[in-house]
Amino acid sequence: MIAVLVSGMLAVGWLSIDAKSAAEPVNPSSIYVIDGDTIDLDGRRFRLVGFDTPEVYSPRCDYEKALGDEATRRLRELIASGELVDLAIQPGKDRYDRGLARLYVGREDVAETMISEGLARPYRGGQRKGWCE
Numbered sequence: 001m002i003a004v005l006v007s008g009m010l011a012v013g014w015l016s017i018d019a020k021s022a023a024e025p026v027n028p029s030s031i032y033v034i035d036g037d038t039i040d041l042d043g044r045r046f047r048l049v050g051f052d053t054p055e056v057y058s059p060r061c062d063y064e065k066a067l068g069d070e071a072t073r074r075l076r077e078l079i080a081s082g083e084l085v086d087l088a089i090q091p092g093k094d095r096y097d098r099g100l101a102r103l104y105v106g107r108e109d110v111a112e113t114m115i116s117e118g119l120a121r122p123y124r125g126g127q128r129k130g131w132c133e
Contacts, residue, residue, distance in 0.1 A: 036071025
């Protein structure tokens with residue numbers, strides 16, 4: 001019972017683990033970027049946590065599509081930068097059965113980079129605010 005409660009709290013961000021210390025180096029060429037906050041690594045799909053980017057596959061407006069394309073391009077650029085790339089896999093899965101992970105490029109959390117550049121919003125689970133308002 002306690003294990004279920006703790007894993008649920010980790011999944012929604014109420015508790016956190018030191019993801020940076022749990023990160024493992026990955027080969028950037030083994031990462032395929034799906035969109036600004038989703039990657040495939042060796043046949044496994046991961047939702048990157050801590051941020052939300054606009055949708056590129058089912059956008060609700062032209063602005064969302066354009067910003068989503070830019071976020072996707074920027075994530076690809078960060079991964080290909082030549083900096084060290086680390087992935088910290090988190091416990092649990094999202095509602096689409098994707099693994100959860102934090103991605104670090106050059107020891108910087110990609111979530112912080114994308115948010116600071118205006119390509120993403122902070123996100124800890126739950127309902128997301130639309131991009132077309």
